[in-house]
Every structure is written in C-alpha cells, then in structure tokens.
Amino acid sequence: MTRGQGLVLVLLLASQFTLAVDFSVLNVALPTVGTSLGFSDANAQWIATAFALCAAGFTLLFGRIGDYVGKLRVFLIGMTALGLASLLGGLATSPAILLTARAAQGLATAAVTPAALSLLTTTFPEGPARQRALGLNSVMMSTGFTCGAILGGVLTDVASWRWAFLINVPIAAVVVVVAPFVLSDPAARVRTRLDLPGAALVTSGLLALVYGATRLGERGADDPWAIGCVLAAVVLLAGFWAAERRHSHPLVPVTILTRRTVGWGNVAGFVTFSMEPALVFLLTMYMQHLLGLNPLQTGLMLVAMGAGAIIGGMVGPRVSAAFGVRRAVVGGLTVQSVLTGLLVFSGPTTASLWLVAATTFVGAIGHVCAIVGFMVSATSGLPDHEQGLATGVATMTQQVAIALGVPVMSAVAIAAGGLDSLSALRLAIGVDAVVVLTGALLVARGLRAPRQTPVAAVKTG
CATH class of the missing domain: 4.10.860 (DNA Excision Repair, Uvrb; Chain A)
Structure with a gap:
C-alpha cells in the first residue's frame, strides 16, 4: 500500500465510520430525545425511522448518479450535507426540525456510502490490497454501528444527546476540506440517460x-x-x-445480479447486516427492560462486540486469502449463528452478562469476516466503470438490511409476548440465529464453483 493509498483509506474510513455511527447513535437515547423535544411515545421511533427510510431508499439511485456526475463530486456533496444536517439536528428545537435533520442525514448517507466504497475499490486493484482495504472498511462500518450505541449512551448520560449530532460537524468539515487533495475519480463516467x-x-x-x-x-x-x-x-x-x-x-442491469459471486455475495451481506443489528436491538431491550441497566451501562456492555468487530476486520482479509471467499463468508455466518444461538440461555439476572459479553465478542468476529467476504465477492471481477453500480447494489443491500432487521425481529418478539418478556426475546434471538444459519447454508451452495465438464466426456457429432 502506497502512502497515497494510505491517505485515501484513512479519509474514506473516517467518513464510513461517521455514517455507521449515525445509524445507531440515537437508538438508546430515543426516550430522552423524545422527552426533551416533546415527541409522543408513539412518534419517538420516527427519529430512527426517518434516517433509515432515506438511507435505504435512495442508496441505489445516488450510487448510479455517481456514475453519471462523478463519484468524488457526489461524495463531497454528501459529506457537506451530512455536516449541515448534523448541525441542524444538534440545534433542533422541535420534533419537525429534528426529523428534517434525520431525513437529511439519511439522504447524505445514501449519497456518501456508495460513492466512498466505489472510490475505495477503484483506488485499490483487485487482490490482497483491495481485500485488506475492504476488511478495514468492514471494521469501520460494523464497529461504527456498535460504537454508535455506546456513544449514544455515554453522551446522553454525561453531556447531552445534542452532541450525538454536533460531533459530526468538525469531522465532516475536515473530510470536505482534505478530500479534493487526496481523492481522485479515475473511472469513466456513464454518458447514457438516467x-x-x-x-x-x-x-x-x-x-x-x-x-x-x-x-x-x-x-x-x-x-x-x-x-x-x-x-x-x-x-x-x-x-x-x-x-x-x-x-x-x-438503472441496474439485472445481469450483474445473475453473476454468481455478485448475487450470492449480496445474499450473504443481507443476512449478516440484517441480523447483527437486530441482535444489538434485542440485547438492548433485554439489558434495559429486564436487567434494569441504564443507557450508559448498556452501551458499555456492547464494547465486547466492538472489540470482536475490530479483530474480525484484521483477520477477515487473511481468512479470505487463505481459505477463499466462499469459506470465509460461510464460516463467518456459521460462527455468527452459533454464538447468537447461545444467547437463548440468557437468564433474568445480571449473572448472564458474562454470557452476553463472551458470545457477542466471538460472534462479532464471525460477523465481520462474513462482511469482508461479502464485499470482496460483490465487487470482484468487474471493470472500473461498473464499480459504482456494484458498490451501489452492495451498499443498498447493507442499508436495507440494517433498516429491515430491527423491525422484523421486533415484530417477532412482540408477537411472542412483547419486548419486556424474557421468553419472547429468547424466541426472537433464536429466530435470528436460525436465519443466519439458513443464509450460511444457502450461500455455501450458491457460491460453490460450477463443475467443469471433462473434455473427454463431451459427445461430438
């Protein structure tokens, strides 16, 4: 990795980490924010939903726009919008202003994430260097989501929830100022009509x-x-x-999704990105509703998961290089599934916290290994002018998965007895584990290389 590539990597990883933090930073602080600004209990969830709707709904569109007008331009516009939206959210005085800021943050995420990922894949040629870069990117995304929950709890208890927004402003400003001197957009632009x-x-x-x-x-x-x-x-x-x-x-040539590595890579990405954030949500409900932990204590309990994600990002590229992408993805999903399944044995007292810490630590390693394999698979074997499309699809998969996993698992728990019921949360956690294991089995079959017919066996005439 050259010095220039290192600078590109640091800048893009900083932006990705910030975006991942934004996705979850207010999750544990929703009751506090709602009370502060006068949200009703029923409407406080829209603080998270407004962000998820825009981030998931517009990712593919903005990813394709980057192919037309330039990925660097979309990246800079998105980071500028993120800084302004974060400032508006930090200064919000009413529910309408805060929801506007969250929607704008979601739109900025939809613009920046595929553009940053595309710039990353075009900076690093296919091979070990790109796998390492994608591994670090995966660490930032997964760790950022976990750190968002931790940071939200810390800021809410120690300072104010407003700093969950305001902390983005200087980061976005630095990225926007430095990016034009570090990043370039070498890929040819699409000249056809949108x-x-x-x-x-x-x-x-x-x-x-x-x-x-x-x-x-x-x-x-x-x-x-x-x-x-x-x-x-x-x-x-x-x-x-x-x-x-x-x-x-x-907008999306469907033939790209019929490619074995791209299609099944995105299946793996959807499974792991939907079920791990859903697990974080279910554990948050478990620790706060049943064990009585406050937001700060809940956030600190997730540090083990963040540490596992960091280790997963370091070993993930090595696992993919040593055993192949298919084994890395399937193995990562299997580890995530098994360790999630062990959490069904969590009890009604704080004595179970050691089980939460141990299983989330090891499970996060498998989770990030699967993410590394997913990103490598979903962006491999494509020319530079299709990288924006491939990364847009991969990013859409990621954003939609995160947005869908939490409400679906929440619905499972509610149907089984509610988010304050231990048996219902255990059931939802068990369903989470089964979904991941099913995904591992499907991907293991789908990513298997097709058998080559021996030449001698081919009939002629």
Whole structure:
C-alpha cells in the first residue's frame, strides 16, 4: 500500500465510520430525545425511522448518479450535507426540525456510502490490497454501528444527546476540506440517460418496504398499513425488475445480479447486516427492560462486540486469502449463528452478562469476516466503470438490511409476548440465529464453483 493509498483509506474510513455511527447513535437515547423535544411515545421511533427510510431508499439511485456526475463530486456533496444536517439536528428545537435533520442525514448517507466504497475499490486493484482495504472498511462500518450505541449512551448520560449530532460537524468539515487533495475519480463516467422510471420504481419500492417493516415491528401483523405497504413494495420491486430487463440503459442491469459471486455475495451481506443489528436491538431491550441497566451501562456492555468487530476486520482479509471467499463468508455466518444461538440461555439476572459479553465478542468476529467476504465477492471481477453500480447494489443491500432487521425481529418478539418478556426475546434471538444459519447454508451452495465438464466426456457429432 502506497502512502497515497494510505491517505485515501484513512479519509474514506473516517467518513464510513461517521455514517455507521449515525445509524445507531440515537437508538438508546430515543426516550430522552423524545422527552426533551416533546415527541409522543408513539412518534419517538420516527427519529430512527426517518434516517433509515432515506438511507435505504435512495442508496441505489445516488450510487448510479455517481456514475453519471462523478463519484468524488457526489461524495463531497454528501459529506457537506451530512455536516449541515448534523448541525441542524444538534440545534433542533422541535420534533419537525429534528426529523428534517434525520431525513437529511439519511439522504447524505445514501449519497456518501456508495460513492466512498466505489472510490475505495477503484483506488485499490483487485487482490490482497483491495481485500485488506475492504476488511478495514468492514471494521469501520460494523464497529461504527456498535460504537454508535455506546456513544449514544455515554453522551446522553454525561453531556447531552445534542452532541450525538454536533460531533459530526468538525469531522465532516475536515473530510470536505482534505478530500479534493487526496481523492481522485479515475473511472469513466456513464454518458447514457438516467433511467428515471427504474429509479422511481426502486426508490418507492424500498421506501414502502422499510416503512411497512417498521410499522410491522411497532404494531404487529394486525396493522393493515404495514401489510399494505409490504405488498405494495413487492409489486413495485417486481415492476422494477421487469422494467430493467426491457430498458436499453437500465438503472441496474439485472445481469450483474445473475453473476454468481455478485448475487450470492449480496445474499450473504443481507443476512449478516440484517441480523447483527437486530441482535444489538434485542440485547438492548433485554439489558434495559429486564436487567434494569441504564443507557450508559448498556452501551458499555456492547464494547465486547466492538472489540470482536475490530479483530474480525484484521483477520477477515487473511481468512479470505487463505481459505477463499466462499469459506470465509460461510464460516463467518456459521460462527455468527452459533454464538447468537447461545444467547437463548440468557437468564433474568445480571449473572448472564458474562454470557452476553463472551458470545457477542466471538460472534462479532464471525460477523465481520462474513462482511469482508461479502464485499470482496460483490465487487470482484468487474471493470472500473461498473464499480459504482456494484458498490451501489452492495451498499443498498447493507442499508436495507440494517433498516429491515430491527423491525422484523421486533415484530417477532412482540408477537411472542412483547419486548419486556424474557421468553419472547429468547424466541426472537433464536429466530435470528436460525436465519443466519439458513443464509450460511444457502450461500455455501450458491457460491460453490460450477463443475467443469471433462473434455473427454463431451459427445461430438
């Protein structure tokens, strides 16, 4: 890795870490923020939902726009928007202003994440250097999500929830000032017209999907709006798939998803990115509702998971290089599943905290190893001019997974008895583990290289 590549890596990792922190920084502080600004109990969840909707719904669109106008330009605009939105959130005096700021943060995340990832993959050639860079990027994303929960608890208890927003402002400012001197955009830009119908279908479909899943998690399967939104999402996304197959210059050439490594890589990414944040949510409910821990204590209990993520990021590229991407992904998912499954033995007293710390530490190592393999698989074997598309799809997978995992597992727990019921939380954790294990088995089969037919066995004439 050259000195220039090192500078690029540091800058992009800083931006990715900041974005990951934003996704979860207010999760443990929602009651405090709601009380401070006058949110009703029913509407406080929109502080998280507004961010998730925009981050997941617009990622693919902004990823493709980066191919048209330049990834560096989209990256700079997004980081500037993130800084301004964070300042607005830190100074918010009403629910409307705060929700506007969270939506703007989500849009900034949708713009910056695929652009940063694409700049990363075009800076490092395919091979060990790129695997190492993607491994570090995975550490920043996974650790950032965990650190967001920790930081949210610390800032809420020690200072003010407003610093969860304001801390982004100087980071975004430094990145925007330094980036033009460090980053370059070498990939050729797309000259065809933007597929606006495809963009409208996929964006509206993803928005409906995330919104429907969120309502499902809050109100259960009896809510007609939740079911209606999920069904509408299925129709819109099916229409998007059909439209892309017919369009001369589609937003997403569906042939890229039929490539074995890209398609199954994204399946692995969806599974691991949906179920690990969902586990964090379920454990937060367990520690606060059942064990009586405060936000600060809850956040500190997640330090073990963050430490495991760091170790996973260091060993992940080595595992992929030594055993292959398929084994790294399947092995990582298997470790994540088994260690998650052990948490069903958590009890009603603080004596179980050692089990939480140990299992989340080891499980996070497997989780990040799977992420490293996912990113390598989903972006390998493609020319530079398709990196923006591939990273946009991978980032969309990541953002949608994070947005969907929490409400779906919340719905499972609510249906089983509620988020303050030990048996219900155990069931949801068990379902989480089964989903990850199922994903591991599917990916193991899907990523298996096709058998080559021996030449001697081929009939002629």
